[in-house]
Amino acid sequence: MAKYNTLLYYCYSTIADAEQFAADHLKFCKSLGLTGRIIVADEGLNGTVSGTPEACRAYMDAVHADERFAATDFKIDEVDEPSFVKMHVRYKSEIVHSGLRDPNIINPNERTGKHLEPAEFMAMKDDEDVVVLDVRSNYEHSVGKFKNAVTLDIENFRDFPAMIDQLAQYKDKKILTYCTGGIKCEKASALLLHEGFENVYQLHGGIIKYGKEVGGKDFEGKCYVFDNRLTVDVNSVNPEVISTCRNCGKITPKMINCANPECNEHFTQCDECGTQLEGCCSTTCQSHPRKRVYDGTGYYVKVPQPINTSKKNKVQLVQE
Structure with a gap:
């Protein structure tokens, strides 16, 4: 246990x-x-x-x-x-940072996509009139995503609103949104409804709940998580690794943060390249004077910094 x-x-x-x-x-x-x-x-x-x-x-x-x-x-x-x-x-x-703060446009407590339990999502996702939409960032869906899902070229969720025009081609489809735990879908589906999409759904509990309740069928790769595990397994039914090493192109499920703290990019890297580059994404980062010690995990504890937690710009420390 x-x-x-x-x-x-x-x-x-x-x-x-x-x-x-x-x-x-x-x-x-x-x-x-x-x-x-x-x-x-x-x-x-x-x-x-x-x-x-x-x-x-x-x-x-x-x-x-x-x-x-x-x-x-x-x-x-x-x-x-x-x-x-x-x-x-x-x-x-x-x-979850979306840049959409007008409650008249986005208020998940008032209007959001219809929640689908994992079994319902699995039953619908392959229908001809359905588009499965990944609302996560590039580094997240690069290591794992649903089979045949539409992914977006975004660095952060706050970039999602700018992608609405590109999604207009799917307005006559049923849109099934998904993310890690469901939180991004609440706002993404609300925005889609606001922009005239009529049939919008979201995976309740996200990828994580889908894996726990229905075995993760057809989720390819691993799921990125925001802790020191970096990725977790989801699919116990038909698992497949889809990510490749950024440096050599070899198939690898491993995701790390660049050891150069001024880069800190999330990327996939095989163990061989990780050892050779000391956990860096490039030789340039490898030669950086502040490069952190690579222990094989690619996870680094952030040094606590004073942050602005007050609307009156009073600097406080909320972490120790």
């Missing part, structure tokens, strides 16, 4: 005085001995936390006990060690 759990979750629900909530929530998480990363905004919560099964159960019970977050859907992974080193809670303007 695994010694730890990792929880992935989000909840769109209005939080009054979200800045203070973030500070209090950090103390609460630390009191449970959790590690992880949580974003708090006026619109809700978005988090991944890791700890003992007992600590994670206590955390989920506390979140569900708050009527604002009672409907939160936790995706639970069993892991051999915590998926983070430290506990961070940050206040931000959005729980």
